[in-house]
Every structure is written in structure tokens, then in C-alpha cells.
Amino acid sequence: MTKKYFQKIKPYIWLASFAILSIVSFWFGFDPGKTIYQSFTKSFIEMITFIPFLFIIVGLFDVWFPKEKIEKHIGKDSGIKGILMVVILAMLQAGPLYGAFPVAYILYKKGASIKNIFIYLGAFSTLKIPMLGIEIGYLGLKFTLARTLIALPLFIAVGYFMEWYLKNRNFKVNEV
Amino acid sequence: MNNALIFISFSVFTSLVSFLLDRQKTILGFKKGFKMFKNIVVPFLNILILVSLLLFIVPPQMIVKYLGAGSGAIGFAIAAVVGSITLIPGFISYPIASGLLKQGASYSTVAVFMTTLMMVGVVTLPLEIKYFGKKVAIIRNILNLTVAIIIGLLIGIIL
Numbered sequence: 001m002t003k004k005y006f007q008k009i010k011p012y013i014w015l016a017s018f019a020i021l022s023i024v025s026f027w028f029g030f031d032p033g034k035t036i037y038q039s040f041t042k043s044f045i046e047m048i049t050f051i052p053f054l055f056i057i058v059g060l061f062d063v064w065f066p067k068e069k070i071e072k073h074i075g076k077d078s079g080i081k082g083i084l085m086v087v088i089l090a091m092l093q094a095g096p097l098y099g100a101f102p103v104a105y106i107l108y109k110k111g112a113s114i115k116n117i118f119i120y121l122g123a124f125s126t127l128k129i130p131m132l133g134i135e136i137g138y139l140g141l142k143f144t145l146a147r148t149l150i151a152l153p154l155f156i157a158v159g160y161f162m163e164w165y166l167k168n169r170n171f172k173v174n175e176v
Numbered sequence: 177m178n179n180a181l182i183f184i185s186f187s188v189f190t191s192l193v194s195f196l197l198d199r200q201k202t203i204l205g206f207k208k209g210f211k212m213f214k215n216i217v218v219p220f221l222n223i224l225i226l227v228s229l230l231l232f233i234v235p236p237q238m239i240v241k242y243l244g245a246g247s248g249a250i251g252f253a254i255a256a257v258v259g260s261i262t263l264i265p266g267f268i269s270y271p272i273a274s275g276l277l278k279q280g281a282s283y284s285t286v287a288v289f290m291t292t293l294m295m296v297g298v299v300t301l302p303l304e305i306k307y308f309g310k311k312v313a314i315i316r317n318i319l320n321l322t323v324a325i326i327i328g329l330l331i332g333i334i335l
Contacts, residue, residue, distance in 0.1 A: 011218045011219065011222070012218065014221075014222045014225055014226075015218065015221055015222065015225070018225045032232060035232055036228045036229055036232045037228075039228040039231060039232065040224055040225055040228040043224045043227060043228060043271060043275075044221070044224055046274075047220065047224065047271070049179075049180035049183075050179055050180045050183040050184075051213065051216075051220070052213055053180075053183040053184050053186070053187040054183055054187075055209035055210065055212050055213040056187040056190075056191060056205075056206060056209045057183075057186060057187050057190055057209075058208075058209055058212060059205040059206055059207070059208040059209025059210070059211075059212065060190050060191065060194050060202065060205035060206075060209070061205075062205060062208050062209075063201045063202075063204050063205040063208065064194065064201065064205070094212075096263065096265060096300075097294065097295070097297050097300060098297065098300045098303050098304070101303065101304060101307045101308075104307065104308075105307060118316065121316070122295070122320075122323075125294040125295040125320075126291070126294055126295065128266075130212075130266075131266045131294075133183070134266055134267055134270045135266075135270060135290075136179060136182065136183075137179050137180075137183065137270070138270040138271060138273065138274040139270065139273060139274060139277070139286070139290075140179065141179070141182065142335065143283065143287070143331070143335065146330075146331055146334050146335060147287060147290075147291070147327060147331060150326070150327050150330050150331065151291070151323070151327055154323045154326060154327065155295075155320075155323060158316075158319050158320070158323060161319065162312075162315075162316070162319075165315070166312065171312065172309075173307055173308060174306060174307055174308075174309075176303070176306045176307055
């Protein structure tokens with residue numbers, strides 16, 4: 001019972017102790033505490049002015065472009081359209097890279113080409129829409145655009161290389 | 177502030193278009209977005225606290241020395257190695273990256289750090305091997321490390 005309760009309040013412990021320590025710092029005029037609090041406020045304002053709007057956009061994307069629907073259209077088509085489809089599918093995902101491996105397995109099962117499986121992994125790691133949003137917010141549009149435009153041809157090249165290399169080597173994706 | 181303006185105008189625009197097309201879908205989208213925001217907000221605040229603490233403890237001169245424009249290949253290598261090994265979710269690493277930039281780190285160093293974080297996974301390699309086999313997983317990581325280094329170098333030239 002107490003353990004469960006602890007799990008529930010655990011995420012708030014940091015916040016609560018930070019609030020208390022900040023108040024104490026201001027009360028006693030403890031300068032390091034004040035500086036840290038001011039730096040926190042600055043980054044909090046930076047965050048709150050764009051993150052909620054980002055999630056409005058992400059939520060709308062989620063209902064208008066459901067991933068399941070796009071997954072259906074990804075099969076053996078390995079032309080430009082196939083590449084475009086896997087890139088779009090990857091852009092709609094969220095989460096860390098290891099979350100992409102199970103989807104790579106699904107793509108493999110559906111008969112996606114080797115090239116497209118690796119293009120999917122590349123796009124997943126660098127072009128996810130929620131992450132692009134956070135990136136624009138923190139590092140600026142110029143940085144994000146430059147990084148994306150450089151990354152896109154590079155991981156498409158990785159896809160082509162992997163296909164060329166693995167063509168006659170019994171490549172398969174295992175279910176885990 | 178500029179960035180906030182981009183996000184606000186874009187989200188207002190998409191909401192409006194979406195609302196005109198389908199009212200119910202739009203509301204569902206808002207709910208989904210709000211749910212995601214709710215899940216992320218407390219961990220996010222904790223990270224902001226941690227970053228504020230770290231930026232206070234680690235003096236800017238040190239960041240400039242090891243990761244700044246003058247740090248050259250060593251700073252670049254440190255960023256690439258740390259990025260490849262660690263597993264930091266994006267919403268945590270971006271505030272850190274932005275803090276590093278403000279404290280004097282170079283664009284190419286931050287770019288290589290972010291890209292290796294996203295594309296190379298040493299910690300998750302065992303899992304990746306299970307899916308793709310040893311050889312393929314290792315080749316993919318090496319190729320992605322190469323790609324990340326190219327991205328970092330090019331960004332350094334452009335920005």
C-alpha cells in the first residue's frame with residue numbers, strides 16, 4: 001500500500017522539493033538558489049509557449065492521418081511512392097528508436113523492400129513530427145531545416161546500401 | 177518568442193481547417209493532444225529543474241572549452257561518443273542541447289550529439305540484434321554513426 005502510494009507521488013517529489021528549496025532560497029537570500037530558480041523560470045516560459053500548441057498539432061495529425069491506415073498501403077511498392085509512404089509513416093510515430101523495431105518487423109511481414117525498411121528506421125530516428133516540433137522550439141527552424149535536409153538523402157542512401165549489401169544474404173527481421 | 181509565434185499560428189490554422197472539415201474529429205484530436213501533454217508535463221518540468229541545476233553547477237567556460245567552437249575534433253568526438261552510448265528521450269535532450277548552445281557549444285557539436293542520440297543506439301544494440309541479427313545491427317549502427325558525423329560537419333559549415 002505504501003509502496004503504491006510512493007509510486008504515485010514519486011514524479012512530484014522533485015517538483016515539490018524544488019518549490020520548497022526555491023522559497024527557502026528567496027526567504028534567506030540564498031543567491032545560488034535564486035539563480036537556479038530564475039534559470040528554471042526562463043526555460044519554463046520557453047517550454048510553455050510552444051509545447052501545448054505542439055500537442056494540439058500532433059493530436060490533430062493523429063486523428064487525420066491514422067498510422068494503421070498508412071501501414072496498409074505499404075507493401076512491395078519500392079519506387080518513389082514506397083519511399084514516400086514509409087517516410088510519412090515514420091514521421092507520424094513517436095518514441096525512442098527501439099519502438100521502431102517492431103514496426104520494422106510488421107513492414108517486413110507485409111513485404112516491404114529491404115531498402116524501405118531501413119529508410120523507415122532512418123526517418124523514424126530523425127523526422128518524427130513531435131520531435132521536429134520540439135527541435136524547432138528549442139534549436140530553431142533554421143537548425144531543424146538544415147539537419148533534416150541533410151539527413152534525408154543520407155538515410156535514403158543508407159537504405160539503398162543495405163539493400164545492395166543484403167540482397168543475396170537471406171536478410172530477415174525476427175519477431176521478438 | 178519567434179518560435180512560439182510559429183507554433184501558435186500553425187496550431188490555430190490547422191485547428192481551424194480541421195474544425196471546418198470535421199468538428200468531432202477535431203475535438204478528438206484536441207483530447208488526444210491534451211492526453212499526450214498531460215503525460216509529458218511532469219517529467220518535462222523535472223528535466224527543466226535538472227538542466228537549470230546542471231547549468232548552474234557546470235560553468236559556461238567549461239562547456240565552451242570542451243564543446244565550443246574552439247574545442248575542435250575533441251569536443252566533436254566527445255559529443256558523438258556520449259550521443260551514441262546514452263539513451264536520452266528527445267524531449268529531454270533538446271532542452272539540454274539548447275542550454276549547451278546558449279553556453280557556447282558549437283552548432284556542429286550539438287548537431288552530432290543530437291543525431292547520434294537519435295540514430296545510434298549502443299545500449300539498445302542487444303535488442304536490435306534480436307530483430308535484425310548481429311551483422312546487420314552492427315552495420316546499421318556504424319553507417320548511422322557515419323551519417324551523424326557527416327550531418328554534424330555539414331551543419332557546422334552551414335550555420
